[in-house]
Amino acid sequence: MRIQKGIIIVILTLFLSGCWDETQYKDLTIVPLIGIEGEEGDITAMFAFPTFQNGQIEYSSSQGKGISTRAARSDANLQTMEALDMAHLEVILMSADLAKTDFAPSLDMFFRTPRNRITSYMAIVEGDMATYFNPPGKMKSEVSYFYPELLRTVVLYSYGANFTLQDAMKTMFDPAIDLALPYLQINEETGIPKVVGSALFSKQRYTGITLSSSESISSVIMANKINKYARITFEWEAKQTQITVNVMRVKKNWKIGTDTISASYDLDISVEEYAPHNLHEKKKREEVTAFLETSFKEHFDAVIKKSQEAESDILGFGRKVRAFHSGLWNQGDWQKTYADLPIEVEVNVRMKLTNIAE
Amino acid sequence: MKPNIEHVKKLVYETDDLFVKMIDWPFEEGIICYFTTLVDGGELNKQLALLKRQAEAKTQNWAISAASSSYPYTDDKLQNLLSLGETAIIFPNANIIVAINLKKEQARTTDEPENEHVITGSHEGFIENKDTNIALIRKRLLRADFVVKNLYTGNKNSDIVTYAYIATVADPQLVKMIDNKLSAISSDEFFTPGQLIEYMEEHTWSPFPQLLVTERPDRVASNLLEGRIVLLMDNSPTAILGPVTLFSFFQTPDDFNSRTLVGSFYRLLRIFSLITAIFLPAFYVSVVSFHSEILPIEISKQVKLAINEIPYRPFLEAFILEIFIELIREASMRLPTPIGQTIAIVGGLVVGDAIVSAGLVSNLMVIVVAMTAISSFVIPSAEMNMTIRILRFPFMLGAALFGFFGMVIGLLLLFIHLLNLRSMGRPYFSPVIPFDFTRFKDIFVRLPFLRFLRNGKKKGVRE
Amino acid sequence: MKFSLTPIQFFLIIFLLQTGSVFITFQTRLLEGAGRNAWVVFIMTGILHYLLLLFYERQHSRFLPGPFVLLLYKMYWIYINVLSLSNILYSLAIWLYPNTPSIVLLLFIVFVSFYANCCKPDTIINLPVIIIPAILIFFFSLVFVFPDLEWTWLFPLDLKDVELVLNGFLISQVTVVGAASFLFLRKRVVSDVKMIGWPIAIYASFWFLFFFMSLIVVQLFFPLETIAIVPQALLYLLKSQKVNFVERLDLFFLFIWMMWSMITVILFAFLIRLVHAETNSGKQYKFNLLIHMVFLLVPPFFATRDRLEMLREPLVYLHLTIVVVLPIFVFIKNRRKTI
Incomplete structure (x- = not known):
């Protein structure tokens, strides 16, 4: 009998005290998009979120200011109906100005709060954050829906790789590799945000140097991080034609010497666009392959050059150097070493498919 | 005198x-x-x-x-x-x-039992006459080692309980234990199979039925061949089978009449339905009131839209609907068939729709509860079916209090309880614990008989 | 208490006792302590563990501890249980339940343990079976991570730094924590089973594979520089996985781990009762109630950051005394007696 009484008392206490950590989903506002600008110590954060009224989804946004990201979020909480919840965060936009300063602490909250999602995408935007939340052009969809889809496309077409929050944090804190994030601008003609390339980071700061979108693809190919498609178009001036190829498979081989690096690539490609339909001839195929090899090499060289200019080892040569070539690694600050390192690129192209009917 | x-x-x-x-x-x-x-x-x-x-x-x-x-x-x-x-x-x-002994018998025909329909296979069922019932079993087991024993129980010595088994297959110790247990019954009440089951069970307070109840002679015969013992009572069409395991309740004679792949599929489906019937409402409650972060982004907006303007807590919402479904079920069972069906339709469709548009309950919750109810009806045994339906309430409560934590605690308690259970002295959770791989597979798939035969010959089953 | 174990049950119990309390935290601590050497250090631990088991197996018949030694073991296991309960509470508070009073969560956990310990020994020795699917899920979800691993992080090794290696070695000893139970349960195994040879080798290699894989995955997923900020690296690692049907694999894993730890707690409580019953007769129920009161009342006190550290600090040293030194002492003492 005593035990039964005890059990009844325990159950009653539970009912009386209620559910301490209950957070009803209906009382939360899910925030898929957040934009951060300002500088360390004076952060402005913008939130875009759907609101649910009378069975309809509408979109709205809110802004908060504070000395840290968390403070800005609390500030924004005071101006929205329901509490903002970051558990479904899909995209973090960061202004280029903030990225140039020591911004890692303002992201730390997103990364380490257990409830938060850490697979959200990160991107750098140029200029005022507010214009990205209310673009001057006529948007077909809401921003909180637009950016996630846009960045998913970036991944799918290999304009960038490894730019989720957790990848970014991991890359940033690893001295042997540097970060590249998608870079957005407002398209002057249409007034709609557009991905124009990748922003290069050195250590934990944005260098101000960006890769163009075709260079971004090249850098993804060079890091062997390609997704479903990696399409790149070359202008063949000698023949007055264009050729588009899709890189299907990359085999990279980095040879690291005492003070040089030679990187050789074997690319399996398929031809997707080539107007002079003469690929059925073996000679022409060889000609095209030779052209592609030089073109790829040019592109790759350009990527290397830009990244060295920015002291930004986005391809991660440093990781291999640190693991197996301690002499080179210990020469000092790796980013400085990398900037002055002669890097030889060699490309072999294998035409596996010609996806246009021949 | x-x-x-x-x-x-x-x-x-x-x-x-x-x-x-x-x-x-x-x-x-x-x-x-x-x-x-x-x-x-x-x-x-x-x-x-x-x-x-x-x-x-x-x-x-x-x-x-x-x-x-x-x-x-x-x-x-x-x-x-x-x-x-x-x-x-x-x-x-x-x-x-x-x-x-020239009894005048009032007996109905040996029709197929109402609640144990099969699609193909024998359509005979037990009736209220025990001798007929035994005859129905015996004609399926034409062998000398099929033993029928009568026992007079109670002080007035007028209630006969019959137990039957196959002597060469059943464990003699088990038979002896059953005999002792039956002889020890001393009650003057005229009792029903339900009361007899309570005498035979070891864990009266457990929600799980520890003996299998059936009205199908073919089911009894095949179980006897597997070494089980059947208890029969006069004036009742119910046969009680034991010792059984939890998973016996999820098999029907249909499994063995259908094709191997088909039979396996439906067996898997039933195990799946067991899981959904117990956990689905609890899972939903814990997701929307504790762990909304696990929702995939694509669904999250729909979920949010559905529940945004519901006044009640999800637990209360679920509770209202569950009780409602139970009411419909009970009402349609007690009423004559044509009216019962009407009630089911009125209850299910009309009121279900009205309750959503009135904004009392979200339409997602209707889906969850309907899915749960349907899953629980898939389970072939009527008793197990009830048990499963009762079990979901404590899980819902745990989920409402602590989210997943409550569910895990409940799961562990349930598991320990199942480990504790014995059916006629045999482990109830059997092919899982003690673990027996060949029989374990049998829970999920129905393997072809030919393989059974071959394996049986190799191991030299007593026959 | 009367029961006997089949070799599989025996090894499953030992496996749970060894993994339950530590397997989620040890990787971070080892990587912090030993840096990139961690995996080499752990191979050494693995070999040592195998030798330890062999040694136990050869000597177990001489293991006849007196009441004082038994008391030490009981205290040690109570300590481990308190530690892992505090750990569960702390993790739950961080990940999901910051506002729920820890005593309420603990009440339920301890109630499950108490209920299980009121049952027949048969029930408890079969309990680990529920974890078998969890072990499979665990391995499976680690395989998900494989494409994201950075293999160059295995190097460079720095084995010349003896202090680093020794430190790591010491930390990695926590994975052997439950090994002493081998000595107590060995005599319950159905006789005429030969343990030396394959059984122990298979067990030791499975144990090794389990820990080694979790270590390698963590080491190759996080750069060493961020290890310090992700205390429960395995959970973070699963959190970063994208699956289609559900977000946040880590939450599911957190609960699998919790269930795992709870069964370990149950098994340790069972061991304590077992050892107690060998010397004391009667009043088993009251003793059971007593130890569970301890489990209920002590851990909430330690479920804060500082106190948890304080509680964890002596684990390695205690463990070395109890698992290695004390048995040797008992063996030697008994050898003298027999000679």
Whole structure:
């Protein structure tokens, strides 16, 4: 009998005290998009979120200011109906100005709060954050829906790789590799945000140097991080034609010497666009392959050059150097070493498919 | 004191359906008595003529025939025989009773039981007559080692419980244990199979049925062949099978009549339905009130849209709907079939729709609860079905209090409880624990019989 | 208490006792302590563990501890249980339940343990079976991570730094924590089973594979520089996985781990009762109630950051005394007696 009484008392206490950590989903506002600008110590954060009224989804946004990201979020909480919840965060936009300063602490909250999602995408935007939340052009969809889809496309077409929050944090804190994030601008003609390339980071700061979108693809190919498609178009001036190829498979081989690096690539490609339909001839195929090899090499060289200019080892040569070539690694600050390192690129192209009917 | 007509009448408290008369017999006068309501008079005359001829021939065992036997006279015995529907001829001088068993039977036909339909296979079912039932089993097991044992239970010695098994397959210790347990029953109540089950079970307070109840002779026969024991009672079409495991309740004879792949698919489906029936509402409650972060982004907006303007907590919402569904089920079961169906439709469709548009319950919750209800109805055994439906409430409560934590605690308690359970002394959670891989596979898939046969030959099963 | 174990049950119990309390935290601590050497250090631990088991197996018949030694073991196991309960509470508070009073969560956990310990020994020794699917899920979800691993992080090794290696070695000893139970349960294993040879080798290699894989995955997923900020690296690692049907694999894993730890707690409580019953007769129920009161009342006190550290600090040293030194002492003492 005593035990039964005890059990009844325990159950009653539970009912009386209620559910301490209950957070009803209906009382939360899910925030898929957040934009951060300002500088360390004076952060402005913008939130875009759907609101649910009378069975309809509408979109709205809110802004908060504070000395840290968390403070800005609390500030924004005071101006929205329901509490903002970051558990479904899909995209973090960061202004280029903030990225140039020591911004890692303002992201730390997103990364380490257990409830938060850490697979959200990160991107750098140029200029005022507010214009990205209310673009001057006529948007077909809401921003909180637009950016996630846009960045998913970036991944799918290999304009960038490894730019989720957790990848970014991991890359940033690893001295042997540097970060590249998608870079957005407002398209002057249409007034709609557009991905124009990748922003290069050195250590934990944005260098101000960006890769163009075709260079971004090249850098993804060079890091062997390609997704479903990696399409790149070359202008063949000698023949007055264009050729588009899709890189299907990359085999990279980095040879690291005492003070040089030679990187050789074997690319399996398929031809997707080539107007002079003469690929059925073996000679022409060889000609095209030779052209592609030089073109790829040019592109790759350009990527290397830009990244060295920015002291930004986005391809991660440093990781291999640190693991197996301690002499080179210990020469000092790796980013400085990398900037002055002669890097030889060699490309072999294998035409596996010609996806246009021949 | 020698028995006479008055005395016999007194023994049965002067009931009017007693037939009692003096009867001439070759060597002395006897008293014949029987309940007219239980005995077939025409047949009795033929039997009497036969016995008389035997008595005239003065053979040693003249009283023994296919339908008669003799006992020394006592009052108790007489009462007992009469109440069992036998005809008693008392010979006061010789002090014996000759009992003739010619019961007039009121029996329905051996139709397929209502709640255990199969698509293909035998459509016979047990009826309220135990002898017929045993005959139905025996005709499926034409072998000498099929043993039927009768036991009189209770103090009045009038309730017969029958247990049957296959001697070469069933474990003798088990048989002995059953016998002891049945003999130990001392109750004067006229009891139902449900009461008998309570006597046989070890864990009365467990929500899980520990003995399998069926009205299908084919099911009984196949279970007997697997070494189980069946308990039968007179006046009840229910056969009680044991020892069983949890997973016996999820198999139907249909599995063995359908194709291997099909049978396996439905077996898997039933195990899946077990999981959804217990956990789905609890899972939903914990997701929307604790762990909304696990929702995939694509669904999250829809979920949010559905529940945004519901006034109640998800637990209350779920509770309202669950109770509602249980009400519909109970109501449609008690009512005659055509009305029952109407109730189900009115309840399910009309009220379900109205309750959503009234904004009391979200339409997602309707999906969850409907899915749960349907899953629980998939389980073939009616009792297990009830158990599963009851079990979901504690899980919902745990989920409402602590989210997943509550569910995990519940799961562990459930698991420990299942480990504790015994059915007739055998582990209830059997192929899982103690682990037996060959039988474990059998929970999820139905393997072809040919393989069973081959394996059986290799291992040398006693046959 | 009467029961006997099949070799599989025996090894499953030992496996749970060894993994339950530590397998989610040890990687971070080892990587912090030993840096990139961690995996080499752990191979050493693995070999040592195998030797330890062999040694136990050869000597177990001589293991006849006196009441004082038994008391030490009981205290040690109570300590481990308190530690892992505090750990569960702390993790739950961080990940999901910051506002729920820890005593309420603990009440339920301890109730489950108490209920299980009120049952027949048969029930408890079969309990680890529920974890088998969890082990499979665990391995499976680690395989998900494989494409994201950075294999160059295995190097460079720095084995010359003896202090680093020794430190790591010491930390990695926590994975052997439950090994002493081998000595107590060995005599319950159905006799005429030969343990030396394959059984122990298979067990030791499975144990090794389990820990080694979790270590390698963590080491190759996080750069060494961020290890310090992800205390429960395995959970973070699963959190960063994208699956289609559900977000946040880590939450599911957190609960699998919790269930795992709870069964470990149950098993340790069972061991304590087992050892207690060998010397004391009667009043088993009251003793059971007593130890569970301890489990209920002590851990909430330690479920804060500082106190948890304080509680965890002596684990390695205690463990070395109890698992290695004390048995040797008992063996030697008994050898003298027999000679």
